[in-house]
Amino acid sequence: MIGTELGQMRRTHYSDQITQSMDGSQVTVMGWILTVRGHGNICFATISDKNGEISLVAKKGGCPDELREKISSLKPHSSVGIVGMVKSSEKAPGGYELVPQELRVFSEVQKTPPFEPTAKTVKNIDTRLESRPIDLRRAPMRHIFNARSQVLQAVRNYFAREQFVEINTPKMIATATEGGAALFSIFYYNKGAFLAQSPQLYKEQLTMSFEKVCEIAPIFRAEASRTNRHLSEAISIDLEEAFVDYNDIMDRIGQIITASVGAVSAYVKKHPDAEFAVPDVPEEIPRYKYEDLVARMQKAGAKTEWGDDLYPSSLKKIGLEGFYFITDWPLAPKPFYVKESASDPKISESFDLMFGDLEISSGSTRVEKSQKLSQRLADKGLDPDKFGYHLGAFEYGVPPHAGCGIGLERLLMALTGTENIRDVTFYPRDVDRLAP
């Protein structure tokens, strides 16, 4: 009746598959202990599985004494399997309780956890990150990462529907590609190499053969500053498409955001205790020109000049909220592969997708002409020899193309109303954290 091995025992139902109407039927559930309250002759426990919670009631006479005593001795987080009878109950959270008939304790916990598994909030994020595997068992975390999974599925479905080819590009690279972000150096056999800051050059090359490509993979950036929105290792949803320009990519982003918000809304509908602040997506995400926003900032008293980056502090001054694009950025600070505007060589065909003052994505039309690309490299003071392989490809008919990178964690912050990027990352990497 009380075992310790899985043996032939198998789950018949997840917590969210058991209903009041199953009164009297026998089920096998698996999970971990969340709470235990013993009252001598009666013991209440909750067990959790990946989908939710199950209330357990072991009463004297209702189940063997030995079983009731064992359950009341269990500490939170112990891993268990239980065969029990469903008993409908108006008082219980899901409208039913489980009366245990057989118990297996696979891993019995002896230690007191650093925080309660039922804690809605834990003040110190470092305490939580130190014990991340058990932190992720808390309901608010479970909701975030289950929703993340749904968002990824929605994005992948979108790419499949639109006939994108999913690619994977090398993460160990020889050349520091784009400038800007600092890279991580690694040893590659007897040579120095880097971790890729983005799949940029590879995804552009792959438009030559596959035309519409997407990649969902890590990017690595040595971000020395401690902010709530920068990781050293982030997941980027990249797309690159032939025969379109940046306006078409903004349309696609609108569709991807709509699909993502839809996925999170559906999740919240099923799990009303997921306390997300799900944002609205307007039918058309507004597009503001960089120069117009600079003018608005100056009017609002910011010191921003044409050519400056637009910092959160100045964006806050003009109070833009929700999702919007900032388009047509100055060309000079943009990487060499970004195309200049046909109407003004000082401006680029580029955009950032914003959510309030948070940047979610950057994208642009790219340079497709070989000579232009070489000239842009030279203007930036980059060594053309280092880009030999890339420039070589451009001698064989690169199509006009455009694309973007969407930060998955930034997107999730916007979709769930999360302030700290670490909360939407399984195992965050930052200046101070390389473990666990």
Ligand code: ATP
């Ligand atoms: P920021 O200005 O916010 O540092 P960026 O302009 O340097 O970002 P891009 O090179 O444009 O970033 O990268 C495309 C997208 O990848 C960004 O819009 C963002 O969503 C995401 N991203 C970039 N760097 C990071 C990072 N260090 N941590 C998390 N996400 C990032």
Ligand code: MG
């Ligand atoms: Mg950017």
